[in-house]
Amino acid sequence: MIDWKDKKEFWIAGTRIADPVAGRIRTGSVLIRRGLIEEISWQKKVKTDLPILEADGLLLAPGFIDIHTHLREPGFEDKETIETGTAAAAAGGYTAVVCMANTDPVIDDPSVVKYILKRAAESGSCRVYVNAAVTKGLEGVDICEYHHLKKAGAVSLSDDGKYISNSQVMRSALEYAGMLGLVVISHCEDPYLTNESQMNESYWSTKLGLKGAHAASEEIAVARDIRLAELTGSMLHIAHVSTAGAIELIRQAKKRGVVVTAEASPHHLTLDESMLENYDRNLKVNPPLRGKTDIAALRAALRDGTIDCIATDHAPHSAIDKQVEFDLAPPGMIGLETCFALLNTELVARGELELIDLVRLMTSGPADVLQLPGGKMEVGEPADLVLVDLDERWTPARENLRSKSSNSPLLGRELTGRVQGVFLEGKWLSAII
Numbered sequence: 001m002i003d004w005k006d007k008k009e010f011w012i013a014g015t016r017i018a019d020p021v022a023g024r025i026r027t028g029s030v031l032i033r034r035g036l037i038e039e040i041s042w043q044k045k046v047k048t049d050l051p052i053l054e055a056d057g058l059l060l061a062p063g064f065i066d067i068h069t070h071l072r073e074p075g076f077e078d079k080e081t082i083e084t085g086t087a088a089a090a091a092g093g094y095t096a097v098v099c100m101a102n103t104d105p106v107i108d109d110p111s112v113v114k115y116i117l118k119r120a121a122e123s124g125s126c127r128v129y130v131n132a133a134v135t136k137g138l139e140g141v142d143i144c145e146y147h148h149l150k151k152a153g154a155v156s157l158s159d160d161g162k163y164i165s166n167s168q169v170m171r172s173a174l175e176y177a178g179m180l181g182l183v184v185i186s187h188c189e190d191p192y193l194t195n196e197s198q199m200n201e202s203y204w205s206t207k208l209g210l211k212g213a214h215a216a217s218e219e220i221a222v223a224r225d226i227r228l229a230e231l232t233g234s235m236l237h238i239a240h241v242s243t244a245g246a247i248e249l250i251r252q253a254k255k256r257g258v259v260v261t262a263e264a265s266p267h268h269l270t271l272d273e274s275m276l277e278n279y280d281r282n283l284k285v286n287p288p289l290r291g292k293t294d295i296a297a298l299r300a301a302l303r304d305g306t307i308d309c310i311a312t313d314h315a316p317h318s319a320i321d322k323q324v325e326f327d328l329a330p331p332g333m334i335g336l337e338t339c340f341a342l343l344n345t346e347l348v349a350r351g352e353l354e355l356i357d358l359v360r361l362m363t364s365g366p367a368d369v370l371q372l373p374g375g376k377m378e379v380g381e382p383a384d385l386v387l388v389d390l391d392e393r394w395t396p397a398r399e400n401l402r403s404k405s406s407n408s409p410l411l412g413r414e415l416t417g418r419v420q421g422v423f424l425e426g427k428w429l430s431a432i433i
């Protein structure tokens, strides 16, 4: 593809323009000028002296936004860095990510927030927003100073990876965060029920001889947090929902007017527990992959609005970390570079989800959850855009991924739909190595 890096003014012509807010995809052309969307025309061809990027048949959407990314820096640079993680994000079509707090040191102090924002400005390939911890050291005991964290630039609060078992701590966190207009993101697993579990508790955990975590673990945690959100009136977001029962709790809470939102991960939407049959450590995640009924419930929840957005839970681990006995392997898989293609292949191509809904769940959906800028196809918005060839077949492999880690069960599996690259404030970044 032509190098568009240095072009300040140009048209992207003849492309299928996805507008997630209006809920439509229509062929037209977009003028980018000085990093902004200057004009949207419904003409396939444009008469102009400016350079034209012919994008016939490609999909042009607002850049994807991932509100659940583990960038691992500072502290775990052997797994991922801000540089490699944001390069992976851009290659997956993302122009913004929110990074989680379980770094070393933990993001529980304004100095760490500032450090990450500085590193992102120096070495990032996309925008980086910082999620700070709810409690100091993620220990679930003392709440952090949210006011100072927000002033330093934090956009949300989460102890992701850990559930806040002490209900009074969670109540105080919601009250304090609510006063500042910050969303609390909850990782919902009752730690006493999930204790040392390796997968979902079911026929399969018995068959494979692995300790299971029952769906009730997630559902009890979701129920408590919804009740506390109701009590405090504060904003609660449920990370990586994975069970049919949790979906139903969220659906009913929304009906009652509780301010709760939810995300689903690409792996919980497409991979099931039976795939663990060969003990692939890359399929070990928290919460665990569930059964087919849960997957069907998650998909229905995408369609009826119970789930507000898709978030990757991109969790890089080095090969050494994963090359151990199953029960010692850390949970998590990478997901930024394959999310769109996986869901396009498994849901859109099979008629289970409209393409525009997938775009919405990856753009304006996540932006709305955390009240972030972006995610819109509108004149005057920054030209943070993604260009996708919906028909291109490709196979993720270690060599064509930019993440520092390759803990993905999708390597070697053909997917349909390939991100060609992103424009970040109008600057082209190719996705293809």
Ligand SMILES: [Zn+2]
Residues within 6 Å of the ligand: 160, 161, 162, 187, 239, 240, 286, 287
């Ligand atoms: Zn989590």
